[in-house]
Amino acid sequence: MADIVKAGRTVQEVVESTPVLKNMNLSVKYDANIRLKREDLQMVRSYKIRGAYNKIAGLSKEQLQKGIVCASAGNHAQGVAYSCKKLGCSGVIYMPETTPRQKIKQVKMFGGEYVEVILTGDTFDDASNKALADAEEHGKTFIHPFDDPKIIEGQGTIGLEILQDCPDPIDYIIVPIGGGGLASGLGAWIKEFSPQTKIIGVEPEGAPSMKTAFEKKENVSLECIDRFVDGAAVQKVGDLTWRICEKVLDDVVVIPEGLICSTILRLYNEDAIVAEPAGALSIAALELISDQIKGKNVVCILSGSNNDITRMEEIKERSLLYExxxxxxxxxxxxxxxxxxxxxxxxxxxxxxxxxxxxxxxxxxxxxxxxxxxxxxxxxxxxxxxxxxxxxxxxxxxxxxxxxxxxxxx
CATH class of the missing domain: 3.30.70.260 (ACT domain)
Incomplete structure (x- = not known):
């Protein structure tokens, strides 16, 4: 826990202590006290800056001089790019050739002259393999998006802030899961200092890697996934994050992509909140656990808002089909x-x-x-x-x- 406290001091240089705001529409709809932890309000519009900066800021002078490398199709890349510029460290970021131009532009903007973006392959796995090969060949440090203690500690600072900012005891925290870095870091802190709080992890139905690991009691790789919820679509969660989540999560639920799309549209129309698919996961989950949370104090992690406007027609289509x-x-x-x-x-x-x-x-x-x-x-x-x-x-x-x-x- 001391490492998360230390991470909290480290990331203060680059992150906002985002508000935990009560949402009246959701509170009335579900007859509960629903608060949103607004990580979409970070400089890079997601929580990923916490782990990326905590990891890179902790590197030795020699490691920083050699440079870093990572692979990402979205929020992790932006967090790494911003960290490189802030710390004056050169970085190479591998992204799939299918990455939307808007995201590539944001990465280049945050990293400036300190970052080189290389487009390669059609999938994250293609980009990751290239990044790992680059790191090994040139002695660079690979910045993993989730399966790294420093990344986990950085994401865990969200749990620290939630307990500081919420005046009432929290009954439930709903957290999205991709590779498990956020869920494991936040979960470890919450279970230490608020053990009565139930932590529910949420995955998209098309990529239930953590749910599958829970059911099989081992960390397995899914053969095929739906990449629509790109911020949470991984074939296999981290080995380290899996071991932690197994201890700190009370349940993992999977959400149909159509329900996620309906949630995105409602957040925009009712609350003027722009959420990316992974960012809306925790709020979509309220529909499936509505009976459990009646009358309870609930915090949902709104994890990001990097949503490409060109995807809105597909989001509307999936929502209408689901409804x-x-x-x-x-x-x-x-x-x-x-x-x-x-x-x-x-x-x-x-x-x-x-x-x-x-x-x-x-x-x-x-x-x-x-x-x-x-x-x-x-x-x-x-x-x-x-x-x-x-x-x-x-x-x-x-x-x-x-x-x-x-x-x-x-």
Whole structure:
């Protein structure tokens, strides 16, 4: 614990002691006292600066002169870049070639002349392998994004601040999990000084690496993950973080990506908060544990806000699908004039909206297939929509639950 206190003094040079603010909308919705630890308000818009700076600031003069290297597709890269500039240390940051330009630009801005960004490969693993090879060949220090004691201690300073700033005993702390650095550091501090507080870790459904490790009682690597929640999508959590989380976490829950998207949109529309997918994880989890937290004091870690605006259409799409408000069909239209007009007038109800339409006319067939996306007002409207298509002899196939076909549309 002394190391986290020391880390707290170290990171004061670069981090804000972010507020723990009560959120009225969430508190009313879940009948609980919900506070948000606003790590999205850091200079680099995420908590990652804490661990990165604590690690790099602790390097020897010789290590700093040789330089550092890391791999990241997002927030860790920004924290490392800012730390390099602050400490006058040269750094090479490997990022996948698929990294959005906005994130690359931010890394270069924070690092300035002290940082070189190298784009390589299609995935984080590709970039990480290159970074490790560079570190070994040139004697540089590799700055791991999570599985390092100094990184963990830096992230643990969030727990220190929460206990300092919350006037009432805390019943639950909800924390997002990627590689486990935040959960293990925060969890170690909280369990030492507030052992009655339950700590719930949260992962995206498409990358449940910590949950899988808990169930199998060993740290395993997932064969395939959904990288949509890029800040929390790892195939394997850290060996060190896993051992700590096994002791300090009371539970790990997994959240559907669609629910995360709905949470992002609600935070923006209701509270003017911009959250990235990983940043919204802890708040999305409230929906699944609502019965447990009624009347309780709850703190959610809003871990970051580096959300690329170009992703908003996909976020809205995933939200509508999860909420049961958007549906895709293959409809086989009779190849005669007026068929589409009949569909619009007699099948669609007031409030139904065609959001996607692709028609393939083939003169040699009686019916031409069209892929149609329809947005409805209420989830229960789907059944009535299908009934009207059947009544009016429109042959259709529902696509939302056909994964192999659906992936080509969404």
């Amino acid at each position: 049961g408000l958007k549906h895709y069909f293959i409809v086989r239209f009779p190849q005669r004039s007026g068929a589409l007009k009949e569909f619009v007038n007699d099948v669609l109800d007031q409030g139904d909206d065609i959001t996607h339409f692709e028609y393939y006319k083939k003169h040699s067939r009686e019916k031409g297939p069209a892929v149609i996306g329809i947005e409805v007002r209420q989830p229960e409207d789907l059944m009535r929509l299908q009934e009207r298509m059947t009544e009016r002899n429109f042959v259709f196939e529902y696509l939302n639950d056909k994964t192999d076909l659906f992936q080509f549309i969404v």
